[in-house]
Amino acid sequence: MTKTTVGRLQLGLSYGVLGLLLVMVLFPFYWMTITSLKSEDQMRSLVSMFWPSPVVFENYDQLLRKTDFTKWFANSAIVAVSSTLLATAVGTIGAYALARLRFRGRAFMSSATLITYLVPPSILFIPLYAQIRALGLSDSLAGLIAAYPSFTVPFVTWLLMGYFESIPVELEESAMIDGATRFGAFRRIILPLAAPGVLAAALYAFTQAWNEFLYALVFITDVKQRTLPVGLSGFITGDVYGWGYLMAGAVLTTVPVIVVYIYLQKYMVEGLTAGSVKG
């Protein structure tokens, strides 16, 4: 075989496997979407499985008018946005200090941040629940806003430490030679340069808070105070699953994350992900 034939075979194989992976990855989302557009009758009768006929919006109608979905959506938005703003502010200055400033205890704090980021919620959720309860914050969104920084702050800090380190230190030094203070150099030079990274980290934190399930499940018992993941999963506790409106809810819960992710994709391809190391 010549070189080009081998190359063509390889490329053909790549496209073949890619096709299989795409089907596997995308089918559940396709299925979720068409289920949300099917009528109750069609779902029960197993006709035209792979396309809604007719396309109906009764599931969305029922979801928005007869369930607490809009309330949960608002709750999720409040919790995710507030905890993201908090985490980004705290994480950005913390990351700058750990990446750039010289002070005693810096190495220890860097390690502590990383280890905190790696400690999983399944170890912390029960004592954190006890603590939130003791503070009188159980069953309130404030409890979640207070708890989510336990994973978003270490994450944002770790991500941005790498980002700050990639900005040449000479930029700050020359600003300081021109008379700027450390803080001035941070605010005028470094922060504007790091803005895309800060935004990316904030959006990551937002999706984490938006998707969070365990703390929200444990801390909240009042149906009206639920966030989207807990609210949606609550639909399956009854004997009769309303798959149509459940899938409609799943679609609407996924949309904000996908929108955020379209912006984030280029950072993820560059390796700015949860592990975030250059290798």
Added chain:
Amino acid sequence: MATTGLSPSPLPSRERAGLGGGFPAETGARPRTMAVELRRILGSDWRLGYLFILPMVVLVLGLVAYPFCYAIYLSLTQKYVGLPPVFVGFENYVRLASDGFFQRAVANSFVFTFASVIFKLFLGMVMALILTSGIRFRSLFTGLLLIPWVAPTVVSALNFLWIYDGSLGVLNYLLVKVFRILPQGVGWLSEPGTAMASVIFVNIWRGFPFFGISFLAGMRAIPGELYEAAAVDGASVVQRFRYVTIPGIRNIMIIVILLSTIWTFNDFAIVYILTKGGPGGTTQVLPVFAYEMAFGAQRLGEAIAVALYMLPPLALLIIVLARYMRKGRAR
């Protein structure tokens, strides 16, 4: 990447009066020597440094360190929700060690984690190799393959709950009516023989794109000359993979495997939504077991003991992983 298009601009002079220890703004001999002494002991940027990490320290102490220590204490007590804890020493740990349900949850957790991580590693490598093989529309396909990783876990678990459904689920429809592989439908999540594999599949499905994207980033950082040199030396495709690609992404592989092992071992949502540990405990894993112990049986002390039993292996993973992650950064 962040530095493009920057032209250094002179700074307004009022910045001089700002915060920070960059320049000694103090006047008079005595304070200056004290400031110099402090800077020598605490580091040249200690004031701004401590100010900037203060909020983080407060949060980490309050939200992680304190609950963690409190957890260790609670695990040594008998504690019911709403009642004060009663100290019982190591009783919870001793009782758990001989508890058959706990033992099964430990075994299941290991099976769940090990099987998931192996397949995620394999599929992630396949994904990265495809995406570096010169296909068209690479960034579009990368984006599409990443969707399971970014979609809310709860949504994905609910999707699969519906797909796996015994009577109306599309998986049975495909296998029985379309491809005619099976004579009749399977209760994927309700039968002990298939429940664990079904749950593991969802974890793999959700997690492999993270492996793929991380390996992809690592492979793209390998200099092209290495491949050219290997090709000149007559290395085959397999040899180039073995001797150029794998060493090039070795650190990333270790980090991703360790990270995913921690996450998988602690995955709560997928098992909780799909099976709640059933049928008959066949998919019971430690996080769900701890949850049910705490909020089903209301035995908080024992539930925390379950969680803390996970700690020694996790601590080991975390320490090793933290080393690699810091090393990866140091370059």
